[in-house]
Every structure is written in structure tokens, then in C-alpha cells.
Amino acid sequence: MKRILWLMVLLGLAGFSLSLAQPRTVKIGFVSTLSGGGAALGIDARDGFNLAVRLLNNQLGGLPVEVIVADDQQNPDVARQAVDRMLKRERVDFMTGIIFSNILLAVGDAIFEEKIHYISLNAGPSEYAGERCNPYFFNVAWQNDNLHEAMGQYVNTRRFENVFILAPNYPAGRDALTGFKRFYKGKIAAEVYNRLNQLDFSAEIAQIRAAKPKAVYTFQPGAMGVNFIKQYAEAGLLREIPLFLPGFSADADVIRAVGRPMVGIYNSSHWALELNNPVNQRFVEEFRKAYNRTPTLYASQGYDAALMLDAAIRAVGGDVSRKDDLRKAFLAGFNSTRGPLKFNPNGYPIQNYYLRQVVQAPNGEIINRLAGNIFSNHSDAYVSQCKLK
Amino acid sequence: MLNGVQFGLMLFLLAAGLTLVFGIMDMINLAHGSLYMIGAYLTATFVGITGVFWLGVLLAVVGTALIGMLLEFSILRQLYRRDHLSQVLATFALILIINEVVRIIWGSQPLLLSAPEGLSGPIEILPGLNYSAFRLTIIGVGLVVAMGLFLLVNNTRVGMWLRAGASNREMAQAMGVPIKPLFTLLFGVGAALCAIAGAFLGPILAVQVGMGESILILAFVVIVIGGIGSVKGALVGALLVGIVDTAGRAFLPLLLSQVASPEVASNLGPALASILIYLLMAVVLFFKPQGLFPART
Amino acid sequence: MPRNWPIPLVLLGLLLVFPPIASATGLEFYTGLVTKIMIFALAASSLNLILGYGGMVSFGHAAYFGVGAYAAAILAREGVSSAWVIWPVAMVLSGLLAFLIGAICLRTRGVYFIMITLAFAQMIYFLVVSFKQYGGEDGLRARRPDFGLFELSDTTLYYLTLAVLTAVLYALYRLVNSRFGRVLQAIRENESRAATIGYPVYQFQLAAFVIAGVLAGLAGVLMAHYTQYASPNLLAWQQSGHLMMMVILGGVGQFWGGVLGAATLLIVEEILQDLTIYWQLGVGLILLLIVLFAPMGIAGLFGRRAR
Numbered sequence: 001m002k003r004i005l006w007l008m009v010l011l012g013l014a015g016f017s018l019s020l021a022q023p024r025t026v027k028i029g030f031v032s033t034l035s036g037g038g039a040a041l042g043i044d045a046r047d048g049f050n051l052a053v054r055l056l057n058n059q060l061g062g063l064p065v066e067v068i069v070a071d072d073q074q075n076p077d078v079a080r081q082a083v084d085r086m087l088k089r090e091r092v093d094f095m096t097g098i099i100f101s102n103i104l105l106a107v108g109d110a111i112f113e114e115k116i117h118y119i120s121l122n123a124g125p126s127e128y129a130g131e132r133c134n135p136y137f138f139n140v141a142w143q144n145d146n147l148h149e150a151m152g153q154y155v156n157t158r159r160f161e162n163v164f165i166l167a168p169n170y171p172a173g174r175d176a177l178t179g180f181k182r183f184y185k186g187k188i189a190a191e192v193y194n195r196l197n198q199l200d201f202s203a204e205i206a207q208i209r210a211a212k213p214k215a216v217y218t219f220q221p222g223a224m225g226v227n228f229i230k231q232y233a234e235a236g237l238l239r240e241i242p243l244f245l246p247g248f249s250a251d252a253d254v255i256r257a258v259g260r261p262m263v264g265i266y267n268s269s270h271w272a273l274e275l276n277n278p279v280n281q282r283f284v285e286e287f288r289k290a291y292n293r294t295p296t297l298y299a300s301q302g303y304d305a306a307l308m309l310d311a312a313i314r315a316v317g318g319d320v321s322r323k324d325d326l327r328k329a330f331l332a333g334f335n336s337t338r339g340p341l342k343f344n345p346n347g348y349p350i351q352n353y354y355l356r357q358v359v360q361a362p363n364g365e366i367i368n369r370l371a372g373n374i375f376s377n378h379s380d381a382y383v384s385q386c387k388l389k
Numbered sequence: 390m391l392n393g394v395q396f397g398l399m400l401f402l403l404a405a406g407l408t409l410v411f412g413i414m415d416m417i418n419l420a421h422g423s424l425y426m427i428g429a430y431l432t433a434t435f436v437g438i439t440g441v442f443w444l445g446v447l448l449a450v451v452g453t454a455l456i457g458m459l460l461e462f463s464i465l466r467q468l469y470r471r472d473h474l475s476q477v478l479a480t481f482a483l484i485l486i487i488n489e490v491v492r493i494i495w496g497s498q499p500l501l502l503s504a505p506e507g508l509s510g511p512i513e514i515l516p517g518l519n520y521s522a523f524r525l526t527i528i529g530v531g532l533v534v535a536m537g538l539f540l541l542v543n544n545t546r547v548g549m550w551l552r553a554g555a556s557n558r559e560m561a562q563a564m565g566v567p568i569k570p571l572f573t574l575l576f577g578v579g580a581a582l583c584a585i586a587g588a589f590l591g592p593i594l595a596v597q598v599g600m601g602e603s604i605l606i607l608a609f610v611v612i613v614i615g616g617i618g619s620v621k622g623a624l625v626g627a628l629l630v631g632i633v634d635t636a637g638r639a640f641l642p643l644l645l646s647q648v649a650s651p652e653v654a655s656n657l658g659p660a661l662a663s664i665l666i667y668l669l670m671a672v673v674l675f676f677k678p679q680g681l682f683p684a685r686t
Numbered sequence: 687m688p689r690n691w692p693i694p695l696v697l698l699g700l701l702l703v704f705p706p707i708a709s710a711t712g713l714e715f716y717t718g719l720v721t722k723i724m725i726f727a728l729a730a731s732s733l734n735l736i737l738g739y740g741g742m743v744s745f746g747h748a749a750y751f752g753v754g755a756y757a758a759a760i761l762a763r764e765g766v767s768s769a770w771v772i773w774p775v776a777m778v779l780s781g782l783l784a785f786l787i788g789a790i791c792l793r794t795r796g797v798y799f800i801m802i803t804l805a806f807a808q809m810i811y812f813l814v815v816s817f818k819q820y821g822g823e824d825g826l827r828a829r830r831p832d833f834g835l836f837e838l839s840d841t842t843l844y845y846l847t848l849a850v851l852t853a854v855l856y857a858l859y860r861l862v863n864s865r866f867g868r869v870l871q872a873i874r875e876n877e878s879r880a881a882t883i884g885y886p887v888y889q890f891q892l893a894a895f896v897i898a899g900v901l902a903g904l905a906g907v908l909m910a911h912y913t914q915y916a917s918p919n920l921l922a923w924q925q926s927g928h929l930m931m932m933v934i935l936g937g938v939g940q941f942w943g944g945v946l947g948a949a950t951l952l953i954v955e956e957i958l959q960d961l962t963i964y965w966q967l968g969v970g971l972i973l974l975l976i977v978l979f980a981p982m983g984i985a986g987l988f989g990r991r992a993r
Binding site: 411417464467468471473474475477478479481482483484485486488489490492493602606609610613617657660661663664667668670671674675678679 | 737743790793794796797798800801802804805806808809812813815816923924927930931934935938964966967969970971972973974976977978981
């Protein structure tokens with residue numbers, strides 16, 4: 001009897017020392033769009049996330065980290081299966097990565113029900129910002145409306161009358177035009193929704209031509225944006241009717257694809273290459289070094305998501321089972337590529353929104369240049385409907 | 390309207406190859422769309438290497454034709470005597486294989502293919518009406534290829550063999566038509582037509598994995614409407630489908646927005662336009678079960 | 687079945703004890719996978735009835751599968767929580783749809799039948815996608831319904847699916863060996879002869895078509911319960927192709943063809959997915975080899991060995 005007792009104590013000690021020697025790893029499920037028309041977004045976000053993890057010595061909050069990446073193919077069905085796998089088989093501690101709002105809305109509840117914190121690095125549907133806000137949901141980037149609100153504000157101050165607005169028919173597309181209209185007070189020539197993942201915009205361009213607007217505002221994520229701007233330019237409209245875009249449709253990835261016709265276009269963003277803070281400077285420099293391309297706002301968001309996780313895990317001393325404390329730590333904010341970032345109770349950030357213009361740099365490269373400030377410490381429009389504290 | 394014609398002509402290029410293969414070899418080839426994808430990828434690659442759009446297209450067309458003939462020679466030839474079900478499954482398997490091979494070679498991000506410099510601007514076709522020069526070129530190319538195909542089918546010996554094969558294969562074989570090389574050649578022609586469609590739709594759409602499947606179903610609708618095995622039917626069917634699809638997309642939302650909110654209109658519009666195509670097919674089949682221009686008697 | 691009767695029983699026994707073993711070894715994930723396989727086995731078996739025994743190559747079977755799932759999801763969204771309402775409504779709806787589509791399509795033959803069933807399935811697909819209030823292209827979340835007798839957890843759903851599949855397979859077995867089944871096969875072999883003997887060919891085919899539609903709808907309901915979600919992908923033509931692939935893989939017109947095909951395809955997909963991100967390449971190669979070298983499907987391979 002005594003021998004068995006001793007054995008147990010010994011075994012216990014051995015186990016304890018083992019657990020000391022090998023602190024538990026934190027598992028991150030990263031489900032994102034890595035193939036198809038939206039792939040550029042997911043790949044940039046993933047590269048930004050991985051870069052941050054690497055610069056943190058493959059640790060988050062002092063814990064060794066394992067990032068499990070899966071491709072959702074921009075398909076809600078595939079995403080559900082991937083998330084199911086992450087939750088039930090891999091038993092991840094946190095999830096992030098989803099680019100498209102419709103995908104997030106298809107899988108969000110399943111994640112929250114497992115009491116897993118989801119740090120959105122892109123999709124920011126209004127559905128999760130108001131009444132249906134969730135304690136397990138945070139968005140490190142923005143609420144879907146925000147960038148469009150900024151552009152609505154800008155187009156409004158420029159006193160454009162009769163604006164044609166166009167977006168894909170999915171949650172973020174509807175949020176986009178809602179956001180634009182919230183701050184643009186002039187006349188709307190027409191409000192048109194196209195199909196998500198549509199690539200030929202000839203019908204929409206014909207409609208624009210027929211409506212004879214004074215300006216066009218459109219939000220088209222990923223390859224859709226590239227195609228729209230190319231076709232808009234090919235139809236000769238870029239010279240006739242000015243085009244205004246949110247930062248998503250006028251970032252480094254789109255500029256690389258479209259090229260010269262982009263020069264001169266104004267767009268809105270929460271982040272810019274030349275934001276003057278040490279976190280951003282390091283990010284831009286290291287990203288260029290590691291991947292040999294100019295980072296996009298998606299990359300910055302991926303990078304920030306990793307920093308946000310790092311800060312919160314550190315704050316709870318590596319005990320990721322303390323869900324309530326984790327939430328408090330997330331809300332307290334962290335030092336991002338956009339400077340110190342704070343969050344509203346609905347999990348969305350409070351931050352500045354900037355005006356950018358696409359220009360040709362002296363070295364011939366076409367890049368976005370900061371052109372002013374549109375909103376300071378701006379919150380989303382839904383936070384008052386959220387009952388969380 | 391012009392957009393409809395442009396899309397219809399490209400559909401025709403796909404459908405022409407499909408209808409000949411289907412009509413003459415009695416072979417359902419789902420992998421036809423994959424050849425279209427290969428054509429687009431090869432174009433993007435060759436244009437990138439040579440820097441000259443037209444040269445790239447030419448190389449891609451030749452390359453795709455060779456790949457098509459290779460496929461016929463190695464795998465599809467075994468399937469002629471099998472039932473349609475086996476053909477469907479085997480060519481579906483080919484789709485999966487080709488998609489993954491393309492993904493391994495070119496990656497899963499869409500490739501960018503730009504219209505050639507001189508054609509990327511607008512052209513004034515009527516006073517005050519601009520139209521994309523590239524799309525106009527597509528229409529031109531489509532018409533030229535369609536005419537060439539008609540000449541080939543109607544005025545040459547090969548064309549005569551083809552027509553004979555389409556209306557009665559056994560008889561044609563008995564009359565000494567060299568079926569085997571003819572089939573390989575035919576497959577190469579079909580693949581080349583796919584490549585042309587891929588090369589010219591590539592700059593408008595995106596060159597990506599899966600681009601073949603969505604258009605494949607439309608091509609099947611076209612050949613069923615037109616009558617299997619008939620090139621003329623394929624042309625008429627393709628133009629019909631192209632115009633119905635584009636016009637439906639452009640005008641239905643406008644019509645609907647008169648009576649409903651823009652959101653509802655844009656929901657229903659494209660869906661109705663898509664349904665319209667299949668409705669067209671169902672109606673045609675109801676009245677003419679063999680399609681508009683039946684090739685077989 | 688007379689000679690091989692123990693195999694299904696052994697399989698049933700294994701399936702009965704699978705969930706406790708899986709959860710004891712921390713492999714609950716695979717309980718879900720087996721549930722999914724059983725659901726697809728049901729759908730594929732229903733397709734096999736018309737494709738294999740009836741010789742009707744329907745390229746639109748996903749329509750009934752998806753409509754079943756959507757009926758369950760939409761009813762749940764509209765506040766109907768009782769499965770005793772949801773199940774019959776979903777099955778009647780998909781049966782009705784099969785009746786309408788079948789009544790029109792069965793007037794055509796051959797390739798045209800394939801294409802027109804596809805056309806109708808595509809119409810249903812676009813119709814469903816256009817209903818934004820029911821999720822449109824994003825699909826619709828479907829809460830699990832209330833059975834009254836027990837709560838529908840992952841495990842009870844597993845046993846429910848197993849029970850349904852067993853019952854349906856038994857019924858199908860009786861059906862294909864009944865006079866109805868034999869007439870159906872006679873029609874497949876030689877339609878005009880069957881007609882000359884005096885069988886109402888059209889009515890027989892339509893009846894089989896509707897039965898298959900109802901069963902596919904039932905599988906769709908289970909699918910909606912399983913994923914708690916109705917996706918337009920369930921209605922897409924690729925799904926029809928997937929189901930067809932299962933049947934052909936398993937063995938067209940072989941009684942176990944649907945089950946074998948669904949299990950093989952889904953397991954192969956699962957294994958390959960773990961091994962490589964290019965898993966579809968493997969699936970494609972295996973399918974191609976099977977078509978080229980095992981034309982009777984997997985059941986055909988077994989059958990040959992037994993003989």
C-alpha cells in the first residue's frame with residue numbers, strides 16, 4: 001500500500017515537472033480564404049499574422065503557439081466543416097482569420113457556443129455589433145460600415161451631387177452602402193447591388209453610363225475590385241466620372257493588378273503605410289523584407305490580430321481558460337500598428353479613419369499616400385444597441 | 390446587347406467543340422471546361438513570358454490543342470464504348486485532377502491577365518457611345534472563328550466526314566472514314582476553341598481554378614438547346630443564352646426596382662435571369678425534344 | 687442477401703457500439719463523420735433506386751436533398767420546433783417537387799432526361815438563393831428540432847440516423863424485390879417490351895421517382911439537423927454530381943451501391959484531406975481508376991469475388 005502511495009507521489013511530481021518544463025502550447029485556428037477570387041486578402045492576412053508570430057519568437061503571451069491554417073474557399077459550407085474540425089478535433093483555444101462577413105455569420109454561433117474567443121481580423125458584420133453582440137467576439141480591424149462612413153463623409157464635404165453607389169449583395173456589401181449613406185447627405189443616383197464574386201461588370205457599367213451620375217462609389221473586395229476598376233477604366237468612364245473607393249478596393253494588391261489607371265483615386269482607411277509609430281514602422285519594414293511586397297491593410301490587420309492575442313494571453317498569465325479575464329484583457333486594448341487601440345463593449349475598435357490618395361512615387365512605384373484625417377476616435381453606429389459591458 | 394453577343398460568341402466557341410465531341414463520338418465530356426481553364430492559364434503564362442498578347446494566345450491555343458489530343462489519346466479513347474454514366478464519372482474525375490494539377494503548378498490565387506495595351510481603352514462606336522475596344526475585338530474574333538468553323542464543317546473533306554459521323558457513325562466508318570485519327574483531331578480542334586475562349590475571357594473574368602465548371606453547364610445548356618451535334622445549333626443556342634443571360638442581368642433588376650427596393654431587385658434580378666436560361670431550355674425541349682437543329686435524323 | 691446476411695448485421699452491431707467507444711477514446715469527431723456518411727448513404731441509396739434500378743439518370747437529385755434541408759431550416763426559422771411537423775412537411779414537399787419535375791422530365795429520354803433534370807435542379811437552386819430572408823447564398827442556420835421524447839444531441843442524432851437508414855434500407859430491399867421493383871428493372875432493361883406486356887411504364891417510373899425524392903428529402907432533413915445549417919451548396923449541381931459519383935462508385939443497381947459508395951468516397955476524402963491540401967487530385971485519380979478498371983463499382987468487385 002505504502003509503495004503504491006509513493007509511486008503515485010513520484011508520478012505526480014514527474015508529471016508536474018514535465019508540465020513545468022513544457023508549458024502548454026496555445027492553439028490558434030486560422031480559417032481564411034486562401035483560394036479563389038478573395039485569396040489575396042486571406043493570404044495577406046495570414047502572412048501578416050504569421051509575421052507577428054515569428055517576430056514574437058513563435059510565442060503568444062509567452063506560450064509556444066501552434067497556428068492551424070485552413071482554407072474556407074470563400075464557401076460557407078467548407079468554412080463550417082473547417083471550423084467544426086478546429087473546434088472538435090484540434091480543440092483550438094482561439095480562432096481568427098475569416099475574411100468575408102457571410103462566412104463569419106455562417107460559423108460564428110458555432111464558435112461562440114463552444115466559448116472560444118473569435119478575434120476577427122477582417123469581417124465586421126453589423127449583425128455582431130448591435131443587439132446580437134457576443135462576449136466572445138472581437139474585431140481588431142473595423143466594423144463593416146466604418147470605412148464607407150468615412151468615404152461618405154468625404155464625398156459629402158466635396159459636395160458631390162448625384163452619386164451612384166454599388167456593392168456586392170452580401171452582409172458586408174449591404175453594410176458598406178448603409179455606412180456610406182449614413183454620412184453622405186446628397187442625392188443618390190442609384191443604389192445597385194451586384195452578385196458576390198461577379199467578375200464581369202458590363203451590366204453595372206452600362207447602368208452607370210445610363211444614370212449619368214456625378215460620382216461613383218463602390219466597394220468590391222478582392223479580385224472583384226480589380227476587375228471592376230479595370231473594366232471601368234476600359235469603358236472610358238474613369239476619365240468622365242470620378243470613382244471613390246474604400247481602402248479595401250484601392251490597396252497595394254489592387255494597385256499591383258490594375259496599375260496606372262489607379263493614380264489619383266481617393267480612398268479611406270484606418271491604416272496607412274506611413275503611420276508614424278514604432279509598431280507600424282517595424283511591421284512595414286519586416287513585411288517587405290519577409291515577403292518582398294508592400295503590405296496591405298489586410299496584412300496589418302493580421303499582424304494586429306496576433307499582437308492582440310499576445311497582449312491578452314500575457315495579461316491572464318497564460319491561463320487561457322480564464323475566459324472572463326481574457327475578455328477584459330481584450331477590451332483593455334493593446335499597442336497596434338495604428339498606435340494604442342481600445343475597444344467598445346461590442347468588441348469593435350475605437351480609432352481614426354484617414355483619407356488616402358493613390359500616387360506615383362518618385363521611384364516609379366504606385367502607392368497610397370496619406371491625404372488627411374476624416375474621423376478621429378470614431379466608434380461604430382451600433383454600439384449603443386449592444387447590452388454587453 | 391453587345392455584351393450579350395460577346396458572351397454568346399465565347400460560349401459558342403466552347404459549345405462548338407462540346408457539341409461535336411458529343412454528337413460524333415457520343416461522349417459526354419465534362420472535362421471540356423477544364424480545357425478552357427488550361428487555355429486561359431497557358432495564355433496568361435505565355436503572355437507573361439513573351440510579353441506579346443497575340444503571340445501568347447497563339448502559343449496557348451497550340452498548347453491546349455496538344456493537351457486535348459493527349460487526353461483523348463491516353464484516357465478518353467477508352468471511354469467511347471462505355472455508357473454515359475461512366476463517361477460522366479471519368480470526366481468528372483478528370484476535372485478534379487486537372488484542377489489540382491493547375492493549382493499545384495500555378496497556385497490557388499487567380500492569375501491576372503490584362504487586355505493588350507492598344508485595346509484596353511474605349512472606342513467610340515456610335516457618337517456618344519463608348520464601348521470597350523477589347524470586347525469589340527472579342528466579338529470580331531468570335532465571328533471569324535465561327536465562320537472558319539462553318540467553312541471547315543461545310544466545305545472540306547474533314548468537315549464532310551464530321552457531318553457523316555454526326556448523323557450516322559457506323560455508316561461513316563463503313564464508308565472508310567478514318568475514325569480514330571479523326572476523333573483525335575476533332576478533340577484537338579475542340580480544345581483549341583476552348584483555349585481561344587479562355588484567352589479572351591481571361592482578361593474580362595479572372596483566370597482561376599474552377600472557372601471551367603460554371604461555364605461548362607452553360608455550354609451544355611447551349612448544345613441541348615441547339616441540338617446535339619449541330620454547329621449551327623450551337624451558334625444559335627449560344628447567342629440566345631448569351632443575350633438572355635446578359636439582358637436579364639441588366640434589365641430585370643431595373644424593371645424590378647420600379648416595383649421593389651433596390652436590395653430586393655438585386656436579389657431577384659440575377660436569380661430570375663439565371664432561371665430564365667434554364668426555363669428557355671425546358672421550353673425548347675418541351676416543344677422540340679431534339680433541340681432546335683437536330684443533327685441526327 | 688441470403689448468402690451475405692451476416693455482414694449487414696455485424697455492421698449494424700459495430701455502428702451501434704461506435705459512439706461510446708469513440709467518445710471514450712476522445713474521437714467524438716468521428717461520430718460526426720459516421721453520421722454524415724450514413725446521411726449520404728441514405729441519399730445515395732435513394733438515387734440508386736431510380737438510377738440503378740429504374741435506369742433514370744437524374745442529374746438533379748440534389749434538388750430534393752436540398753429542399754428537405756431547407757424545409758427543415760425554414761420551418762425552424764419560422765418558429766416550428768417540433769420534428770413531428772418538420773419531418774412530414776419536408777418529406778411531402780420534396781415528394782411533391784419530385785412529382786412535378788418527374789411528371790415533366792419522364793417524357794424525355796437519354797441525354798435530354800439528364801439535362802432537363804439538371805435544368806430543374808438549377809432553377810430550384812437559383813430560386814432558393816434569391817430568397818435573402820432565408821439566407822440567400824450564405825445559407826440558413828437551422829436549429830435542431832424538438833422530438834419530445836429525447837433531446838437531439840450529436841449522439842442521439844447518430845442513433846436516429848442509424849435507425850432511419852436501417853429502416854429505409856430494409857424498405858428499399860423489400861421494394862426492389864417486390865413486383866414493383868421487378869417491373870421497374872424490366873422497364874430499365876427494355877422499355878417497349880414492358881409497355882407491350884401492359885405495364886404503365888410512365889406511372890411506374892414516376893412512382894419510383896417520387897419515392898426517391900421523398901427519401902432524398904429525408905436525408906436532407908437529417909443533414910440540416912447534423913450541420914444545423916442549410917446551405918445552397920446542398921442544391922448545387924456539384925452535389926448532384928457528388929451523389930451520382932457515390933452511386934457509380936458503389937455500384938449502379940447493386941443494392942449496397944449507395945451505402946458503399948457514400949462510405950468509400952467520404953472516407954477517402956477525409957483521409958486524403960488529412961494527408962495533403964491537394965486531396966482532390968487523389969479523389970480524382972481513384973475515381974478514374976475505378977471507372978477504367980472496375981466498371982461495376984465496389985459492390986461489383988465484391989459480387990465477382992462471391993461468385
